[in-house]
Amino acid sequence: MISVILTILTVAAVTFLTRLLPFLLFPxxxxxxxxxxxxxxxxxxxxxxxxxxxxxxxxxxxxxPFGIPELLASAFVVLIHKWKHNLLFSIGGGTLLxxxxxQAVFV
Amino acid sequence: MIxxxxxAAFPLTLPVFMGYLFLGIAFGVLLSSExxxxxxAIFMSVIIYAGSMQFVAIELLTxxxxxxxxxxxTLMVNARHxxxxxxxxxxxxxxxxxxxxMIFSLTDETFSLLCSANPPDGVxxxxxxxxxxxxxxxxxxxxxxxxxxxxxxxxxxxxxxxxAMTALFIVIFVDQWENSNNHLPAVLGIxxxxxxxxxxxxxxxxxAAMLCLLFSLTMLRRRESA
Numbered sequence: 396m397i398s399v400i401l402t403i404l405t406v407a408a409v410t411f412l413t414r415l416l417p418f419l420l421f422p423x424x425x426x427x428x429x430x431x432x433x434x435x436x437x438x439x440x441x442x443x444x445x446x447x448x449x450x451x452x453x454x455x456x457x458x459x460p461f462g463i464p465e466l467l468a469s470a471f472v473v474l475i476h477k478w479k480h481n482l483l484f485s486i487g488g489g490t491l492l493x494x495x496x497x498q499a500v501f502v
Numbered sequence: 503m504i505x506x507x508x509x510a511a512f513p514l515t516l517p518v519f520m521g522y523l524f525l526g527i528a529f530g531v532l533l534s535s536e537x538x539x540x541x542x543a544i545f546m547s548v549i550i551y552a553g554s555m556q557f558v559a560i561e562l563l564t565x566x567x568x569x570x571x572x573x574x575x576t577l578m579v580n581a582r583h584x585x586x587x588x589x590x591x592x593x594x595x596x597x598x599x600x601x602x603x604m605i606f607s608l609t610d611e612t613f614s615l616l617c618s619a620n621p622p623d624g625v626x627x628x629x630x631x632x633x634x635x636x637x638x639x640x641x642x643x644x645x646x647x648x649x650x651x652x653x654x655x656x657x658x659x660x661x662x663x664x665x666a667m668t669a670l671f672i673v674i675f676v677d678q679w680e681n682s683n684n685h686l687p688a689v690l691g692i693x694x695x696x697x698x699x700x701x702x703x704x705x706x707x708x709x710a711a712m713l714c715l716l717f718s719l720t721m722l723r724r725r726e727s728a
Contacts, residue, residue, distance in 0.1 A: 398567040399542075405569060406559050407549040409576035410583070414608045417587030423595045433723050434716075435588030437687040439613070441715045442582040443675045444691025445708070446554070450668040452704050468665060472672045477680075482521035482673060489669040490524065494662035 460501035468493035507629035510622050515637045518611045521670060522638060525553055526645015527652070528666040532560055534653035535660060543650040547643040551607060554667055555579050578708045586613045597628045607635040609642075614674055618681070690718055 472489035621630035
């Protein structure tokens with residue numbers, strides 16, 4: 396119980412710190428260095444790509460089912476999102492498809 | 503004044519409403535499958551409020567408290583927030599008393615909405631941004647509560663439900679791709695991280711990838727300005 400609360404509080408505090416730090420380092424009343432503005436512009440794009448790879452870190456491409464459920468469900472998400480731009484269809488549909496694939500098809 | 507900002511913000515948050523409801527439900531179901539009741543779901547979603555980190559935290563909750571590993575894992579998973587903050591330095595300049603909450607609630611989705619959202623004429627910017635943030639926070643808590651309660655009522659096979667998180671990142675990736683002319687940072691993000699995963703293994707590839715990305719993007723800027 397105490398252990399659980401301490402873990403949650405630590406996660407919460409560190410999460411807030413990662414959001415707060417840039418504002419502490421570059422206060423509003425001072426000019427932001429050019430490199431920082433540049434990083435603020437390009438990094439979000441790179442970081443989302445990084446997160447996708449992070450989600451796939453445990454796939455084993457040399458053993459059954461060779462990451463096929465992940466690839467199929469991801470392709471589905473990309474296509475349906477480009478088509479409808481609706482988060483419910485993209486996230487809900489992709490997750491349902493993935494659950495069916497890992498529970499019923501690639502068992 | 504404030505009412506007007508709420509009315510302008512609400513429709514913009516509807517896509518996140520649907521995404522967060524689903525993702526929050528996935529979180530609630532997983533949390534209850536580890537034996538944590540709805541009070542924990544609310545507590546976590548109110549004070550942590552970070553989608554991917556809360557999924558990771560479920561695993562941490564099942565282990566004895568370890569400050570250092572909790573700190574490092576949270577830093578690794580959330581390090582991207584540093585870059586969101588950097589991108590919002592300017593937008594939050596006039597947020598006044600609301601600024602601490604704006605910073606606290608800067609999730610992937612709120613960030614992506616704030617990137618493109620502009621208040622209509624005559625609507626207070628800071629309240630408009632605030633309502634986008636606070637509505638998203640509310641949806642996230644609501645999803646967690648529903649998922650946790652339903653997960654306790656109807657036992658079902660939740661295997662694979664954590665793909666909701668992956669799907670969310672893919673969706674943001676597609677949106678960003680469509681809203682940008684320079685795809686190099688996005689491509690580098692995928693390629694460099696994948697290469698680091700192969701080279702450094704599962705525990706060290708994220709910090710390694712962050713350093714490599716920072717380095718390669720710096721080189722890119724040099725080339726641009728040279």
